[in-house]
Amino acid sequence: MLINRVLKRSDILSCSLCHDAPCSSACPVMDPARILRSVWFDNQDIAALRLPADNPCLNCDAPCEKACIHTGKVPVKDVMIRLQSEVRPRSEIDIPEDEDRLACDICGRRLENPFLLSSSVVASTYDMCARAFEAGWAGACFKTICSFDIHEASPRFSAITGDSGSIVGFKNIEQLSDHSVAENMEIFRRLKDRYPGKFILASIMGQDEAEWEELARLCEENGADGIELNFSCPNMQEDGLGSDIGQIPELVERYTAAAKRGTTLPVLAKLTPNVANMSPAAEAALRGGADGLAAINTIKSIIGVNPLTFVSAPAVKGRSAIGGYSGNAVKPIALRFIAELGQNEALKGLHISGMGGIETWRDALEFILMGAGSIQITTAVMQYGYRIIDDLKDGLNYYLAQMGIRSVRDIIGAGLDSVSDSTDVLERDSILFPGFDHDKCSGCGRCVISCMDGGHQAIRFEDRVPRLDGSKCVGCHLCMLVCPEGAIFPAAKRIAGRR
Numbered sequence: 183m184l185i186n187r188v189l190k191r192s193d194i195l196s197c198s199l200c201h202d203a204p205c206s207s208a209c210p211v212m213d214p215a216r217i218l219r220s221v222w223f224d225n226q227d228i229a230a231l232r233l234p235a236d237n238p239c240l241n242c243d244a245p246c247e248k249a250c251i252h253t254g255k256v257p258v259k260d261v262m263i264r265l266q267s268e269v270r271p272r273s274e275i276d277i278p279e280d281e282d283r284l285a286c287d288i289c290g291r292r293l294e295n296p297f298l299l300s301s302s303v304v305a306s307t308y309d310m311c312a313r314a315f316e317a318g319w320a321g322a323c324f325k326t327i328c329s330f331d332i333h334e335a336s337p338r339f340s341a342i343t344g345d346s347g348s349i350v351g352f353k354n355i356e357q358l359s360d361h362s363v364a365e366n367m368e369i370f371r372r373l374k375d376r377y378p379g380k381f382i383l384a385s386i387m388g389q390d391e392a393e394w395e396e397l398a399r400l401c402e403e404n405g406a407d408g409i410e411l412n413f414s415c416p417n418m419q420e421d422g423l424g425s426d427i428g429q430i431p432e433l434v435e436r437y438t439a440a441a442k443r444g445t446t447l448p449v450l451a452k453l454t455p456n457v458a459n460m461s462p463a464a465e466a467a468l469r470g471g472a473d474g475l476a477a478i479n480t481i482k483s484i485i486g487v488n489p490l491t492f493v494s495a496p497a498v499k500g501r502s503a504i505g506g507y508s509g510n511a512v513k514p515i516a517l518r519f520i521a522e523l524g525q526n527e528a529l530k531g532l533h534i535s536g537m538g539g540i541e542t543w544r545d546a547l548e549f550i551l552m553g554a555g556s557i558q559i560t561t562a563v564m565q566y567g568y569r570i571i572d573d574l575k576d577g578l579n580y581y582l583a584q585m586g587i588r589s590v591r592d593i594i595g596a597g598l599d600s601v602s603d604s605t606d607v608l609e610r611d612s613i614l615f616p617g618f619d620h621d622k623c624s625g626c627g628r629c630v631i632s633c634m635d636g637g638h639q640a641i642r643f644e645d646r647v648p649r650l651d652g653s654k655c656v657g658c659h660l661c662m663l664v665c666p667e668g669a670i671f672p673a674a675k676r677i678a679g680r681r
């Protein structure tokens with residue numbers, strides 16, 4: 183079920199993925215909310231395999247749907263029955279018994295799985311990290327620590343949402359931890375004491391070499407397992423900090439070397455995507471002694487310009503500021519930077535901690551295939567909570583088992599050979615024509631519209647049936663991408679110019 187998914191998010195769009203979900207309280211036999219979440223987070227095989235084999239939903243009058251906060255609007259029973267009847271019979275393996283495949287490391291220090299909270303509000307207090315660890319996260323990159331005062335604005339977030347109302351892209355103008363260094367060091371001590379097996383990555387930002395060195399030293403003394411250097415926050419009030427550093431390789435090298443003087447722990451340089459290429463900063467970090475890289479931090483952005491006030495969001499008393507963009511919308515940009523780092527021969531051997539828009543195990547897998555050895559997440563946690571770790575771990579573990587891959591380590595960077603930063607390498611002599619599944623086709627004609635106005639006028643509409651003219655089709659696949667029914671597929675390949 184890796185390619186063709188039976189159920190999609192769109193099948194449960196009206197589900198709010200509730201906290202303390204009434205559907206689960208109402209169901210006497212299972213936890214429908216957990217199963218719906220698995221469908222949402224691209225884990226339908228596991229959702230299906232978790233259902234009781236005797237299909238209790240078939241003869242049930244669906245108290246789950248009656249208890250739902252959107253009474254009757256979420257097709258819980260139908261989804262459970264489809265999982266049983268359509269997904270379960272096609273699932274290739276049982277749910278694997280252990281999660282050993284997920285174990286990996288950051289610079290030789292063990293991670294029970296690749297998933298860490300990334301440095302942000304989601305990892306900013308003892309209680310938050312403790313709850314995340316209990317939920318199954320392998321570690322946390324703690325909210326960036328600094329020794330200067332932080333005063334945040336309100337509001338500080340804004341978002342672009344998709345049709346379901348869920349956040350696709352997220353803008354923040356937040357800076358660093360507003361706890362004192364001493365308070366944060368106490369948090370590290372308590373976390374390490376209570377959770378010795380979890381990885382504490384301490385994110386730091388200094389104002390000069392002495393501060394970078396001192397913060398790195400303090401973090402090691404107080405229980406951190408690694409240090410991440412924040413060369414990439416785009417929201418700093420003062421000039422010369424955060425992404426201002428990340429854009430100047432000489433500063434990256436100098437401050438990395440300073441931090442290395444203060445610690446024996448692995449040091450990761452967190453780089454800014456607000457550059458054309460990341461390699462100059464990454465190579466500078468290596469020269470400074472970095473053991474690894476982390477990317478991406480947020481992308482400078484403007485969103486939501488208000489048509490009445492002309493002020494972009496978030497508006498703070500009539501003013502706004504360029505701020506960092508994150509969330510699922512930035513994933514392609516993040517992947518491109520990860521691949522650039524992964525392909526750079528000069529950086530071979532450096533650990534890459536990948537982030538930027540990861541919500542599901544499949545997103546995480548894409549980062550791993552592009553060279554990430556660990557995964558960090560913020561925006562999806564802000565939106566959905568620490569509980570997403572269940573489907574991240576379950577899904578990745580199931581995928582590895584299904585593919586017969588012994589360890590996640592074995593596929594780090596496995597997709598890099600397919601990526602080229604030039605289109606020169608591509609074969610240009612053949613055309614991959616679309617095929618039409620007329621049983622699935624609803625006759626909407628969206629493929630016709632797109633091919634007429636955005637393509638090559640190669641689809642005719644005859645009695646509401648799309649017909650391809652192979653002499654005009656260039657195989658661009660726009661029709662496939664716009665089809666709401668998933669009724670168009672890659673079909674026959676032909677050498678261009680030949681019939």
Ligand SMILES: Cc1cc2nc3c(=O)[nH]c(=O)nc-3n(C[C@H](O)[C@H](O)[C@H](O)COP(=O)(O)O)c2cc1C
Nearest residue numbers: 300301302326354478479508509538539559560561
């Ligand atoms: C509200 C918010 C606060 C953040 N604070 C920090 C920070 O203090 N230090 C840091 O290195 N990155 C910070 N980030 C960036 C994230 O760690 C991460 O690099 C970025 O959001 C991309 O990942 P995501 O799409 O999973 O959120 C912050 C991001 C957000 C959304």
